[in-house]
Amino acid sequence: MNPVVELRRDGEIAVLAINSPPVNALSAQVREGIVEGVRQAGTDARVKAVVLHCEGRTFFAGADISEFGKPPKQPMLPEVVDFIEASSKPVVAALHGTALGGGLETALACHYRVAVPSAKCGFPEVKLGLLPGAGGTQRLPRLVGPERAMDMITSGSPVSAKVAKEMGIVDEIVDETDLLASAIAFARKLVAENRPLKKVRDLDDKIAAARGKPEIFEAFRKANARKFRGFQAPEYNIRCVEAAVNLPFDEGIKLERQLFQELVSGEQSAAQRHVFFAERQVWKIPDISDDTPTLPVKKVGVIGAGTMGGGISMNFANAGLPVTIVEAKPDALERGLGVIRRNYESTAKKGRMSMEDVERRMELLTGSLRLEDLADCDLIIEAVFENMAIKKEIFSKLDAIAKPGAILASNTSYLNVNEIAAMTKRPEHVLGMHFFSPANIMRLLEVVRGEKTDKRVIATAMQLGRQIGKIAVLVGVCHGFVGNRMLEPRQREANRLILEGAMPWDVDRVLYEFGFPMGPFAMADLAGLDIGWSRETSKGETAREILCEQDRRGQKTGAGFYDYDENRNAKPSELVEQIILDLSDKKGITRREISDQEILERCVYTMINEGAKILEEGIAIRSSDIDIVWINGYGWPVYRGGPMFYAEQVGLGKVLERLRAYEAKFGADFKPAALLERLVAEGKGFRDL
Numbered sequence: 001m002n003p004v005v006e007l008r009r010d011g012e013i014a015v016l017a018i019n020s021p022p023v024n025a026l027s028a029q030v031r032e033g034i035v036e037g038v039r040q041a042g043t044d045a046r047v048k049a050v051v052l053h054c055e056g057r058t059f060f061a062g063a064d065i066s067e068f069g070k071p072p073k074q075p076m077l078p079e080v081v082d083f084i085e086a087s088s089k090p091v092v093a094a095l096h097g098t099a100l101g102g103g104l105e106t107a108l109a110c111h112y113r114v115a116v117p118s119a120k121c122g123f124p125e126v127k128l129g130l131l132p133g134a135g136g137t138q139r140l141p142r143l144v145g146p147e148r149a150m151d152m153i154t155s156g157s158p159v160s161a162k163v164a165k166e167m168g169i170v171d172e173i174v175d176e177t178d179l180l181a182s183a184i185a186f187a188r189k190l191v192a193e194n195r196p197l198k199k200v201r202d203l204d205d206k207i208a209a210a211r212g213k214p215e216i217f218e219a220f221r222k223a224n225a226r227k228f229r230g231f232q233a234p235e236y237n238i239r240c241v242e243a244a245v246n247l248p249f250d251e252g253i254k255l256e257r258q259l260f261q262e263l264v265s266g267e268q269s270a271a272q273r274h275v276f277f278a279e280r281q282v283w284k285i286p287d288i289s290d291d292t293p294t295l296p297v298k299k300v301g302v303i304g305a306g307t308m309g310g311g312i313s314m315n316f317a318n319a320g321l322p323v324t325i326v327e328a329k330p331d332a333l334e335r336g337l338g339v340i341r342r343n344y345e346s347t348a349k350k351g352r353m354s355m356e357d358v359e360r361r362m363e364l365l366t367g368s369l370r371l372e373d374l375a376d377c378d379l380i381i382e383a384v385f386e387n388m389a390i391k392k393e394i395f396s397k398l399d400a401i402a403k404p405g406a407i408l409a410s411n412t413s414y415l416n417v418n419e420i421a422a423m424t425k426r427p428e429h430v431l432g433m434h435f436f437s438p439a440n441i442m443r444l445l446e447v448v449r450g451e452k453t454d455k456r457v458i459a460t461a462m463q464l465g466r467q468i469g470k471i472a473v474l475v476g477v478c479h480g481f482v483g484n485r486m487l488e489p490r491q492r493e494a495n496r497l498i499l500e501g502a503m504p505w506d507v508d509r510v511l512y513e514f515g516f517p518m519g520p521f522a523m524a525d526l527a528g529l530d531i532g533w534s535r536e537t538s539k540g541e542t543a544r545e546i547l548c549e550q551d552r553r554g555q556k557t558g559a560g561f562y563d564y565d566e567n568r569n570a571k572p573s574e575l576v577e578q579i580i581l582d583l584s585d586k587k588g589i590t591r592r593e594i595s596d597q598e599i600l601e602r603c604v605y606t607m608i609n610e611g612a613k614i615l616e617e618g619i620a621i622r623s624s625d626i627d628i629v630w631i632n633g634y635g636w637p638v639y640r641g642g643p644m645f646y647a648e649q650v651g652l653g654k655v656l657e658r659l660r661a662y663e664a665k666f667g668a669d670f671k672p673a674a675l676l677e678r679l680v681a682e683g684k685g686f687r688d689l
């Protein structure tokens with residue numbers, strides 16, 4: 001018999017038990033086993049009903065994602081679910097853990113579903129650029145109605161067993177500790193009561209009202225247009241739900257199949273599947289094994305109560321850890337704590353937190369004006385502004401104050417962590433923890449490994465990152481680490497392009513259409529053009545400096561690269577256009593027509609080239625880590641898989657060829673990385689490294 005499937009009998013109930021760790025993904029072997037088990041139970045005259053149950057931590061967590069993009073293996077999941085539904089004996093799905101995607105589709109093809117209270121159900125396919133392709137888009141609306149089905153399917157978010165019961169997905173919630181026995185009892189009851197086979201495909205009452213009403217779907221599209229921008233899968237999911245309402249079941253299934261095939265063989269899903277695995281790879285560090293002991297962190301210190309320090313502190317308070325925040329001046333401290341409180345209160349106003357939660361978190365935060373108050377902290381994160389001399393001074397003081405074994409981290413976004421560590425007698429306990437603004441919201445954390453950082457310290461920082469809900473990426477020391485280092489060439493090219501012939505809104509439009517939430521100039525306006533600028537030192541040599549001198553400092557002053565109305569809507573500015581034309585003139589640059597393609601290539605291929613150098617130097621462990629940095633820290637569109645994945649989709653040969661062409665025209669800034677040259681010569685990709 002199939003090694004991952006076991007068919008047992010408990011009186012008149014057959015138990016089809018699947019055990020395929022870690023998450024019982026519906027691999028070919030599992031699918032085969034289910035069909036075989038249902039078939040055998042069907043032919044065994046002693047069996048009156050079947051319970052489908054998974055061992056281990058979860059019911060099927062979905063189709064086996066690693067099979068996508070490879071030659072299909074029989075039986076396919078749609079056939080498996082049809083086979084279950086067609087069984088002449090009732091099949092009861094026993095749900096625990098996460099019944100996701102194809103797992104939930106399998107459950108929906110069963111005639112009844114029971115779940116433990118902690119179970120969750122959902123269709124996360126959209127996050128993989130897909131749609132539920134084994135009947136989910138046709139069955140779910142029949143159970144819960146099209147609106148709720150669209151919500152669930154296009155958000156990808158799971159619902160709890162309780163909500164699933166209210167919605168009609170689950171028939172009964174059973175005892176948490178005794179799922180299998182309860183499911184068997186449920187099946188016995190079905191047999192005793194001679195209940196009919198309930199097939200979701202035959203239900204109509206929840207969809208009838210929406211039939212012939214395209215406006216329901218239009219309204220949903222409109223309400224979510226911003227969220228879905230650029231993504232292919234949400235629209236395909238909506239079309240399937242619409243078909244569920246308007247077409248007979250089998251025709252709806254046909255459309256679902258066709259659209260699923262289109263998505264699964266498309267570029268977006270390939271990119272999103274890459275991201276799925278990349279997010280899991282990122283935690284794996286070749287020379288630091290999973291069982292490396294971590295250091296206990298029970299109390300955190302943060303130096304600096306500004307935007308970064310405040311946001312960083314909130315992360316730890318959210319995770320229930322007490323934080324001491326040190327500032328130099330009382331008013332700055334008070335202001336910082338006030339901002340944190342207001343942030344929490346605004347979350348509470350939106351209903352995402354109770355006022356008690358706000359107070360509980362504020363109680364975990366203690367303000368102080370003395371570094372000495374950090375003496376009992378297990379981890380101290382310095383978040384003062386980017387100035388090496390100040391950071392060095394702080395670290396040498398900290399070394400004398402912090403208890404032995406405490407971890408000292410800098411939130412620097414560019415500076416040399418080794419130099420900072422050298423100010424202490426414990427460089428093995430020093431590292432970088434680079435958060436992204438707003439630090440309480442952005443998912444990315446770059447953990448910067450100094451040359452002397454101890455493995456346990458790194459393991460601790462990574463684990464803490466996970467604990468506070470970040471995606472932590474381990475990077476090495478260099479100017480700007482992974483993210484900011486790659487941002488630099490993009491900024492450089494954007495600034496050159498506007499002098500050579502493009503306008504800020506041209507560059508922004510191209511990058512926005514590529515999928516970034518905004519382009520570099522809109523971003524600069526949002527952040528404030530005067531960061532790091534002062535009137536005294538301004539040379540008036542760049543558009544940015546000139547704008548600052550004219551008090552156009554970005555959104556906060558109502559004008560920057562763009563003009564802003566009272567609702568902060570941006571409009572191209574004639575004045576800025578003139579400033580840029582004058583600047584080109586002053587620099588002796590003859591402006592020319594610049595194509596969108598040139599804008600994209602110069603901004604993005606230079607990033608890829610920098611990424612290749614980062615890999616070559618071992619600053620990032622693997623190319624997919626770079627992708628994770630850019631997706632989670634800089635708004636790289638997830639459906640393009642990150643810059644390094646995108647480079648491979650475009651073709652490394654093409655990227656190299658374009659870089660060479662630009663190098664010939666514009667010089668050494670475009671010189672291809674040696675690694676890129678080598679990979680192309682060897683016919684390999686970044687993922688082969």
Ligand code: 3H9
Pocket residue numbers: 022023025058061062063064065066077078098100101102103105124125128130131132133134136277280281
């Ligand atoms: C689908 O179902 C399509 C159908 O509609 C249509 C078909 C025709 N496949 O996340 P973890 C691996 S699409 C293969 O760290 P957790 C994962 O890579 C699918 N592998 O654990 C990792 O491997 P490793 C819809 C999978 O406890 C290990 O399992 N379903 C799959 O934090 C542990 O994973 C989904 O999208 C899979 N489906 O979270 C669900 N799932 O140890 C995707 C996991 O080598 N999965 N792996 O790094 C999840 O959301 C989470 O894994 C889950 C557990 C919540 C289940």
